[in-house]
Amino acid sequence: MTEGNFVDYVKIHLRSGKGGQGSAHLRREKYVAKGGPDGGDGGRGGHVIVRGNKDLWTLLGFKFKRHFQAGHGEHGGRQRSTGADGEDVVLEVPLGTVVKDTDSGEQLFEITEDGQEEIVAEGGKGGRGNWHFKSSTNQTPRYAQPGLPGEEKNLLLELKVLADVGLVGFPNAGKSTLLAALTSAKPKIADYEFTTLKPNLGIVKYRDFKSFVIADIPGIIEGASEGKGLGHYFLRHIERNALLLFLVPADSQDIASDYQVLLGELRKYNPELLDKRRLLAVSKSDLLDAELTRELDAELQNSLPGVPYLFISSVSGQGLTQLKDQLWKLLNE
Structure with missing residues (x-):
């Protein structure tokens, strides 16, 4: 899937159908001159329904069509x-879609299961026919109820990527290169910041035909939790990941400090993100010789006690097998 086809944020307008009008018909047959009221009820207006579909990965279907109208109920007829x-x-949406009312700002619901259905706009009820209104004092009512109007809404659909592992790091930390090395995904890779503007997903093939999904989240900058650098658009995708893989390059001036900055942005955005399992990968480790690796190893043990970490290189393949083993272990603990 190309980056331009990954749509994760759309606004749509929809209307449910109005109910059909009840009938005011009076029964008239050859030998029944005054058969009384027999007008039927109007039909219900069509609903607008949101349904989860596990085979969808993006909101691309709403990119070019954003107005939806359900059908109107038909009028009632004679003989009730x-x-x-x-x-x-x-409206079929991928799992992880959050539906909000744009007028009130209220979050209506989330779609998290395949086949889950939620009615976002109810169709208007059909009007009752005149036979409902007959009585001993009014035996031939010549009126019926009109159908009720449908609902009109403006909605925001916001996709939060569902993946097992989310890559977290600063721009140009090597996240897309790692995704390409571990999976068959073909993310855009270049030597400048914010090469990735949309999340990329890839499937990591593990031993014995097992697999897990990894997501390359666009780079986080300091201040992202306040919205800098489109921070909110990026950070929301991390909420759905079971495990967070922090990526800090080996040529960073202070690996521990960079890790703490990334952790701080997640804490400010949503403190619950810190409850997720975390793993630190020091990327571009092919730049280090054995002596520098030992020095960094000792430094990380002192500055980040209790934080599991690995030295990897997406270019040379160093540590990638151990990384997959560690990710699988953490995902299944």
Whole structure:
């Protein structure tokens, strides 16, 4: 999937159908001159429904069509015939989609399961036919109820990527290169910051036909939790990952300090993110010789006690097998 086709944020406008009108028909047959009221009820207007689909990965389907109208209910008929219900409109979205009302700002629900359905706009009820209103004092009512109008809403669909592992790091830390080395994904790779502007997903093939999904999240900068550098658009994708893999390059001036800055941005955005399992990978370790590696190893043990870490290189393949082993172990603990 190309970066331009990954759509994770859309605004849509929708209307449910209005209910059909009840019938005010009076029964008239050859030998029944005054058969009384027999008008049927109007049909229900069509709903607008949001349904989860595990085979979708993006909101691309809403990029070019953003207005949706459900069908109107049909009018009631004679002999108490109820009008047909209006046709429902079903909007299929990927798992991890959050639906919000743009007018009120309220979060309505989240789609997290395949086949999960939520009605976002109910169709109007059909009007009742005149036979409902007959009585001993009003035996031939010549009126019926009109159908109720449908609902009109403006919604925001926001996708939070569902992946087992989320890559967290500063711009140009080597996240896309690592994703390409571990999976068959083909992310855009270049030697400048913010090469990645949309999350990229890849499937890591593990032993015995096992696999897990890894997501390359666009780079985080200091102040991202306040919205700098499109921070909120990036950080929301990390909420869905089971495990966070922090990537800090070996040529960083202070690896421990960079790790703490990244951790601080997650804490400010959503403190619950710190409850997730974490692993630190020191990328571009092919730049280090044996002596520098030992020095960095000792330094990290002192400055980041209790934080598991590995030295890896996506270019040379150093440490990638151990990285996959460690990720699989953490995911299944």
